[in-house]
Amino acid sequence: MKIGLYPGCSMKGGAQEYQESVAALAKVFDIELVEIPDWNCCGATAAHNMNKELSLSLPARILALAEKEGLSDIVVPCAACYNRLSLVQHELAADASLKAKVSSIIDMKYEGTSGILNIIQFIDKYIAERFEEKVVKPFNYNAACYYGCLLVRPHNILKFDRVEDPESMDILVRKAGGNAIDWAFKTECCGAGLSVSRTDTVARLSGKIMEDASDRKAEVVVVACPMCHSNLDMRRPEINKYLGEDIKIPVLYISQVMGLAVGLDAKTLGLNRHMTEVRLAEKPVKVAEEPVAPKKVANAQKLEA
Amino acid sequence: MQEFEPKIVAFVCNWCTYAGADLTGTSRIKYAANVKIIRFPCTGRIDFMILMKAFENGADGIIVSGCHPNDCHYSTGNFHARRRWIVFRNLMNFSGIETDRIQFSWVSAAEGFKWADVVNNTVAKVRELGPYENYRKIAVSSLFSAEGTNNE
């Protein structure tokens, strides 16, 4: 099975372990990930903050390249890149003249036909149903799934999961034998692109997130975005300084969690690359208990319905 | 030469579209003067002899408009009208009348703007189609004349 891959810059640098784990996981389920040849950066926050055309053109080129390769599905593990690519595809689909303008800027033919998958959609589509039989080492920890902003918003365009209190990652974690806890900061912002320029802000925002996670007895925070990861993981010293605590909860990529469950070793998954040491106490494999999903509707409401 | 001014007859129901057209008036929304309205109790009353009669007498276009589905003052009249319209469309095709010459629509008593739009769009459409003469040419005038339909 051949699927396009857009790793994005951070996976080549700060978030190599993310790429390593995704690749390893794909391999287990013999999926061939084809990197889009000669891909460029999507422009991230910088581009759409500074220049509209640029923020459209850079992703457009990527998609155009993918089309040239005839890659119908491209997985974009980085939530930020996923967000940019999806938005651009949507915006260009809505406006023909803009589409024409952009393809003249990038000097390439752009159709906007490729299916863009975030990491969760990718796993759901190509791995999920074959996953459980391959689980050898259930990941039985309390996991706080952190979705961040870019995976679910803007909902009217991405149309992915529930915009408030999403659950797709929780479901995957449960499949991996983990206990996805119910918590309040699933989609609160971590500070994103301000990581370098406003570290204090990031410390505060990410701090609140880590605080709630630890309050609710999370043993691990699971993410699907290098930016979230670097803020929650790399900025941990600042976070702990802000909170005046010493939170040691490691931050794992969803791909790493699922990798561990199917028995891949820490090194292959690049767990060693995290700034916050990943120390997960060995636990006796308990029968994966029925996860306590948050009660959606109170009885009274049920009866009315 | 001056532009062709189409003659358009509007057959509307008393409860929704007639009231809607009244609202267009009270809201002072302007629309083309080519349309004259004939009031019916319900679109269910409008049989297609009447439509044919209009064409025979030189109508270039027709608007049939009543209450929205489920809003009919008589609960089902507009459904009959809709079914009849489907049949009539085939008859029009058969007799070579462009179906665009008839605009069938729902305009509620609250849709003053919509009425103006319906009129203007129809006028524009019919203006493009040009005047309608064929029927008058072929119509055997006695066939549908008032006496013919007179029941006494």
Added chain:
Amino acid sequence: MSASHDTVHPTTQSGQIRMDTGVIVNKCYQCGKCSAGCPVASEMDYPPSLVMRMLQTEEPVQMEKLLKSMSIWLCVSCEMCLTRCPMEIDIPALMDHLRQKSLSAKKTNPQARKIISFHKSFLDSINYTGRLYEMGLIVDYKMRTGAMIQDVAIAPKMFVKGKLNPVPEIIKGRKKIAAIFNRIHKEGK
């Protein structure tokens, strides 16, 4: 509804904004839900709902304030405001619009220098290599801001962890990327 009803007036400021971003500022009825949910509102000089109000006034003075504000640069485009806005007003798009307006009018807030420099360094990195070269970015950023000591502590650790790439990845099509930048640059002129 007839067309006459939602005609845009590019003569007015809000009409202009609507043309450029599709956002109708007068839709906002100041419920403040955006400011309530905004992660950085507490640090902003004008929280989102206030930004909306200032735009509604049509006062050049207010627009001036906004272009010189910190708010527009602190906005992290997390889209929370849009997600919860009862009127579905695309404030993030508005923020992008204001940022670019502020840049082209050369009115950017001095305190936003660091943020803007970061963005600039970021884009330059793309311009030169086609991709983001983190090490390069950081260095370049430090040159711009003079924040020499910032983060030097973690750099080595990152290096050890293989998180910092000593050599930039340069893509074959970098000339094409540069071309893109040029074309857009000319457009801007």
Added chain:
Amino acid sequence: MSRIGVFVCHCGENISATVNCEKVAKISGELKGVEFSTDYKYMCSDPGQTLLKEAIREHKLDGVVVAACSPRMHEPTFRKACAEAGLNPFLCEMSNIREHCSWVHPKDDLTTDKAEGLVRVMVEKVKKNKALNSIKVPVTKTALVIGGGIAGIQAALDIANCGHKVIMVEKLPSIGGHMSQLSETFPTLDCSQCILTPRMVEVAQHANITLHTYSEVESVDGFIGNFKVKIRKKSKSLDEHLCTGCGLCTTKCPVKKIPNEFERGLGFRPAIYVPFPQAVPNKPVIDREHCTYYIKGKCKVCEIVCPTKAIRFDQEDEIVEVDAGAIVLATGFDVLKTDYFPEYGYGKYKDVIDGLQFERLASASGPTNGEIRRPSDGQVPKKIVFVACAGSRDPAKGIEYCSKICCMYTAKHAMLYKHKVHDGIPYVFYMDIRAGGKNYEEFVRRAIVEDETQYIRGRISTIYEKNGKLIVKGADTLLGAMPVEIEADMVVLATAGVANQGAEALAQTVHVSYDPYKFFSEAHPKLKPVETNTAGIFLAGACQAPKDIPESVAAASGAAVKVAALFSNDMLTRDPLVAIVNRQAPPVFSSCVGCFLCQSVCPYQAIEREEIKNRNGEVIKTLAKVNEGLCQGCGTCVALCRTKAIDINGYSNQQVYSEVMALLND
């Protein structure tokens, strides 16, 4: 040769501003069959009508065309004037040259031409008009009131006290509606139960009122004065005549943990239950969904303990057929399901409740006996956040309109809380305070000034739980939209008032129109607020739009008067604009061939079969016959009749064809 009079109205400037009225009058004066024509500034004015009457007498007119405003406006006026001048009113028609001409076109010849055309059309129509006499139909002086809330109760009592019979149908086991759930009522803070219960009892005991609880309207046929209604009395599994309401069964029922609807899920009830202590009638029903006997086939404890042996497990639904002359809809409202707002965590966090639930907490007869205790752990909350506009004025997720009652009941809630928990702090997040009403604004001020309620102008973004507290994230838009975070013990959402779930279905059953929000539509937003577009059916209370108690009661009394007025005559006069089957001399009798297609399409079952017999009493022909009482004059039958045997007064084929030809041949 007809003698028609044409009267062109200027309507002040309204018509004459764009239409040359004099010209219109002059031209139409020259039309064939027009005897007299003139124009006048205000035809509808008294001198205008006098002018009309005199002309009729003077010129012996046998037809009148008034070219003025919409017939929907003044047709009755001018027809009345004609009648007074001795001309059959149905020989008078109106040309709408205002709404359909002068107001929608610019001042130019085309507009005047169109006006002339419109007049010509009516002149031709009038030539074919027939003198008609209005139809008299008997009125059944019994009113059907659907819904037993405060509106229904008020309407029923008012009508009954006028000496007319009333049949009340209530869906639930008891009447009382939402008002019976309320603790105190604004702006006077008098106890809801105390003022409502006497009324409920009065209904039950009133000689003129028949009460059907636990019942629903199955179908409505007929028309004003003569409705035929089928009511489904759902089985209560109980012989009401034997039951004394001792309540033993309810105490002995083994199933006890069913969330109590009346308590909005804050309390529990058994499977055989009386919804609340003051219920009317105060007799239990068995909830078959939860009753062990109906689920497992055994139990019957209630039957065993019942001293009067009133339990009837095999009892079936009963269909009651009643005649009614008028119908009052008083089906009330519902509150928006709050799971529209996942960010508020309703249903997820026990201590986030809605307004009605708070009413129950504050109610002396409620699950906490009137003590404000939070559902999760029964603690007395020290900080409560009240969220106004939870769903109202929210096109994105809720409803566009303002629910109107929330501002007031939220202020009331804050007050009640403060009165019960003196050291507690009530916060109210609001957008605007809409306190238009007698003593309303003063009430809200009191809540703010005397009871020190913290009013914060801004909407909540999100609510989440943090070690036992509810963190409420809002902003204070009066402090530069500064973010506000409150650690509350409980949150009350002022959820939007929406139309009842069954509203749409009911509207279709009784044939009334409803708005996009499924609220029933009044006939006129200002001048006919309690009438519907269907004659004989009236509206009372919140089934029309969110209303508070005073408004609902006022509307109910209004509807009652309309019903009483309708019942004040034994006969009801109706326009004779109905269908007729033509009759001809024997041997033909009629061009009707008896296919009865008309019968199959008539929405009112107004077509009957008439058998024509010869001397020996043998049926020689069967014809369609229209029941003038039932026919509403939609004309669907006319359009379908293959032999054009059926026609309709006022819109006859002749009239219509003349109109069409006049309209097109100028």
